Amino acid sequence: MEDVLPISEIADASDAGAIKKAAHIIRSGGLVAFPTETVYGLGADAGNPRAVARLFEVKARPRMDPVIVHVADIETAKRYGKFPESANRLMKKFWPGPLTLIVEKKPSVPEIVTAGLETVAIRIPNHPAALALITAARCGIAAPSANPFGYVSPTEAQHVAEQLGDAIDMILDGGSCIIGVESTILSMVSSIPCILRAGGTAVEELESILGKLDVSIGSLQRPNSPGQLKRHYATKTRMEIVEEGFERIAPGERVGLLSMIPPLNPEKYAAVEVLSASGNLREAAANLFRALRHLDALPLDRIIARPVGEEGMGLAIMDRLRRCSTRE
Ligand code: TXA
Ligand code: MG
Numbered sequence: 123m124e125d126v127l128p129i130s131e132i133a134d135a136s137d138a139g140a141i142k143k144a145a146h147i148i149r150s151g152g153l154v155a156f157p158t159e160t161v162y163g164l165g166a167d168a169g170n171p172r173a174v175a176r177l178f179e180v181k182a183r184p185r186m187d188p189v190i191v192h193v194a195d196i197e198t199a200k201r202y203g204k205f206p207e208s209a210n211r212l213m214k215k216f217w218p219g220p221l222t223l224i225v226e227k228k229p230s231v232p233e234i235v236t237a238g239l240e241t242v243a244i245r246i247p248n249h250p251a252a253l254a255l256i257t258a259a260r261c262g263i264a265a266p267s268a269n270p271f272g273y274v275s276p277t278e279a280q281h282v283a284e285q286l287g288d289a290i291d292m293i294l295d296g297g298s299c300i301i302g303v304e305s306t307i308l309s310m311v312s313s314i315p316c317i318l319r320a321g322g323t324a325v326e327e328l329e330s331i332l333g334k335l336d337v338s339i340g341s342l343q344r345p346n347s348p349g350q351l352k353r354h355y356a357t358k359t360r361m362e363i364v365e366e367g368f369e370r371i372a373p374g375e376r377v378g379l380l381s382m383i384p385p386l387n388p389e390k391y392a393a394v395e396v397l398s399a400s401g402n403l404r405e406a407a408a409n410l411f412r413a414l415r416h417l418d419a420l421p422l423d424r425i426i427a428r429p430v431g432e433e434g435m436g437l438a439i440m441d442r443l444r445r446c447s448t449r450e
Contacts, residue, residue, distance in 0.1 A: 130155075130287050132279055135251035135296035145258035147291045153177060155268040155282040156255050157296030158247035160220045160304050160322050161275040161411070162282050163192065163265030164290065165255070168202070171232040174264050178234075180289045183271040188237040190222050190305075191244050192263045194256040202231055202262055203242045209310050211331055218248035220301050220322025224309040235264050241311055251296045267304060274355050274418070274446070277302050277411045302408035303438045312336065320438040322407070339441060354445040355411075357418040361425040361447045369426055378417040380427040380443075382406055393420050403435040410439055414446065 133140035135157055144154045151173040154165050164181065166173035168191045178185055193199045196213050203225035205213070212223065227242035236242050244262075247253065256263050267275040268282045268290075276282045279295035287293065306321035308328060316336035317325055329335055359378070366385070371377050376392035379385055383401055388394050395413035397406035417425050427443050430436045 130283070130290045130292050132283060132287075132293045132295050135294035138254075140294060141251065141254045141258055144255055144292050144294055145260075148173075148255070148259040148263060149261070151176075152291040153180060153289075154255070155276075155279070155286065155290055155293040156252055156263075156265075157279070157294060157299060158192075158249045158252045159218075159299060160247070160301045161277055161299055162268040162279065163247075163252070163263075164268035164282075164286065165192070165263040165265040167259065168235055168262035168264040169230070169232065171234045174232065174234045177264065177266065180286060181266060181269070181271045183266060185234070186237050187266075187271075188239055188243060189235055189264045189266045191231070191235060191242060192247055192252065192256055192265050193244060194246060194253050196246070198262065199244050199246065202228055203244050204228065206310055208315070208332070212308070212328070213246075215331065216323055216327075217246040218253065219246070220248070220305040221245060221328075222305045222307045222319075222321075224307065224311060224318065226311060241309070243307065245305055249296060251294055255294065272354055272356055274357060274411050274414045275304060277408075281411075281415060298408070298412070300408060301404075302410055302412075303435070303442060306438070308335070320441045322435075322438065324434045325437060326434065352445060353448045355414075355442045356446050356448075357414055357425060359418050359420075359422050359425050360449070361427055361443070363429050363443055363447050364426050366428060376421065376423045378420060378422040378425045380413055380417060380425060382428060382430055391426075392422055393417060403430065403433075403439065406430065407435040407439055410442060 166177045222243050222245040224241050231242050277299040301322040304321045306323040307319035309316045314336045378393040379391040380395050382397050397409045432440050
């Protein structure tokens with residue numbers, strides 16, 4: 123698309139006219155940020171290699187990192203990938219929803235989408251504006267999270283506007299994302315399905331259907347899901363994960379605290395973000411990235427995050443905190 127606007131338009135995602143316009147932009151090879159239940163995605167026509175190439179440029183994302191194809195129904199999903207029998211139950215139960223399946227790709231998927239892999243990542247997002255956009259565009263939409271590569275994912279339209287607003291064509295504002303962490307990625311190409319990224323669908327829920335799964339989250343020798351890169355979802359300010367009562371704060375040091383529940387001594391910290399006063403892990407996940415962005419916008423020397431239990435959404439939360447706190 124040649125007539126790229128200098129600052130992208132932010133439009134109400136519940137407005138039918140805005141969806142129509144966004145769909146037109148996608149079909150013309152442009153880039154539209156749109157809400158999903160997990161995080162905001164930055165979408166391009168999955169069948170248009172030039173448009174997808176622009177996605178990579180805008181995000182400064184390495185070309186070796188494949189993107190997810192978003193579709194609105196199972197039939198369309200099957201045009202992009204070859205789904206094994208065992209995937210049928212998952213698609214019926216978890217789609218639309220925060221589960222991405224990796225399957226063997228069909229020849230029609232451009233190489234740039236899958237970074238040359240023989241597999242493709244596909245999901246149906248559970249958000250009315252995302253589904254309306256995909257349906258109106260009449261194509262699969264390739265969409266990574268709408269943030270510069272390696273930074274915290276956006277859970278509000280404003281997050282996208284601040285970082286990518288002048289480089290993309292339109293932002294659909296659908297309010298805050300309900301899940302707040304990215305989809306769970308499950309590879310269906312090995313004989314035992316394998317979790318590549320913890321996310322919005324709990325591993326326990328998947329195992330209740332498929333039995334014990336392999337887990338290869340952040341296996342770091344040779345990432346085959348670059349979301350497995352060690353340092354990712356990272357704040358500019360250094361972050362550490364420290365249990366309550368084990369931290370040392372130097373005199374004058376400005377520390378921001380990210381905690382599930384209110385701390386015992388709030389006066390020790392320059393800023394405090396509470397993720398869920400009632401200790402609910404789903405609520406905590408929904409607040410996580412916004413809280414990290416708040417803290418990262420302040421003049422702090424350090425951010426301290428309290429660990430959470432690794433059941434349910436806790437696994438995805440701890441995964442994001444670990445990656446954010448990794449220095450290399
Ligand atoms: O919730 C989500 O999944 C969000 C929303 C926008 O849908 N999207 C998202 O996209 O998180 P992104 O690009 O930030 O993360 C997608 C991850 C990357 O780590 C990528 O390496 C992995 O999916 N991936 C994509 N295709 C793959 C493939 N064929 N094999 C293994 N991993 C793949
Ligand atoms: Mg991402």
